[in-house]
Amino acid sequence: MKYRSVFDIIGPVMIGPSSSHTAGAARIGLVARQIFQKEPTWASFHLYGSFAKTYQGHGTDVALVGGVLGFDTFDRRITDSLTIAKDRNLVISFHEEEAHMDHPNTVKIRLGDKLDTMELVGISIGGGKVEIKELNGFSLRLSGNHPAILVVHDDRFGTIARVSTILAEKEINIGHMEVSRKDVGKEALMVIELDQNIGKDIMVEVESLEHINKVTKIHE
Structure with missing residues (x-):
């Protein structure tokens, strides 16, 4: 699916398919990048529930990758994030998981480079708002919407x-x-x-x- 503008998928006015699947996904990816604190060389996205079923059609894939690249939800580069990731030699993979999760819009993000790895589980709860539920084996509740x-x-x-x-x-x-x-x-x-x-x-x-x-x- 080709988007003419970032505004086709994420705010400030939601024209595209879903804030949960795009703005929320970008926010989760960005939080993962901020926690990792550096540019990863690889990233894997494990998608559950509705995310797994519709991630390509709703732009969840470009939003997640854009967030991991450090792009905020309003950044126009998100629409080209898959190409930018390739140019930066960021190896990405998507995995459609069948396991049942408590929330339908759930993603597990794994990031790494030659020295470090990180694993984060986040959910998109609607309107671009998210919660981080797990980090490197720790259970937590982090909104990602506040400092x-x-x-x-x-x-x-x-x-x-x-x-x-x-x-x-x-x-x-x-x-x-x-x-x-x-x-x-x-x-x-x-x-x-x-x-x-x-x-x-x-x-x-x-x-x-x-x-x-x-x-x-x-x-x-």
């Missing part, structure tokens, strides 16, 4: 309080926060949605805390 930081840390007493204290001292309000861990005392993940973007200085301060392993920012 947020992901803090990978060791599960130790007081770590969450110290991160919260830094944000409070900087007058950064927390809109939503949750913690997931693989086991008691093992690696854990803080997901903190914020009312505003934060600067690199705050990121560095959080990352310098004891038992903090990595801090990643996701911005709207």
Whole structure:
């Protein structure tokens, strides 16, 4: 399916087939790219439910790839994302999965390069809004529609309080926060949605805390 303009598939005014299958898909891809923090050399997209049945006709494929390339939902380059991915030597693959998922518009994105891999599960809930449900084995609930930081840390007493204290001292309000861990005392993940973007200085301060392993920012 050939689109004349990005506005045929995604906002600001939805002319194309579905905000869930296009704008939402692009948002999930973009969140995956922001978390990975660099350009991957390969990406695989595992599609479930309605995504699996209609991803080519509704432009879900170009939207997902565009997001992974770092294009926001309004970026006109999304319509040419498959060609751009090829030009950048990004190897992509799509897999239609038959497993039943809780939400019909579900995608599992796997990204990687020679050094790192990442796996993320996201759902498109309508109107371009999304939720990230899983990241590298951690269960979470991240909207992707607000600035947020992901803090990978060791599960130790007081770590969450110290991160919260830094944000409070900087007058950064927390809109939503949750913690997931693989086991008691093992690696854990803080997901903190914020009312505003934060600067690199705050990121560095959080990352310098004891038992903090990595801090990643996701911005709207």
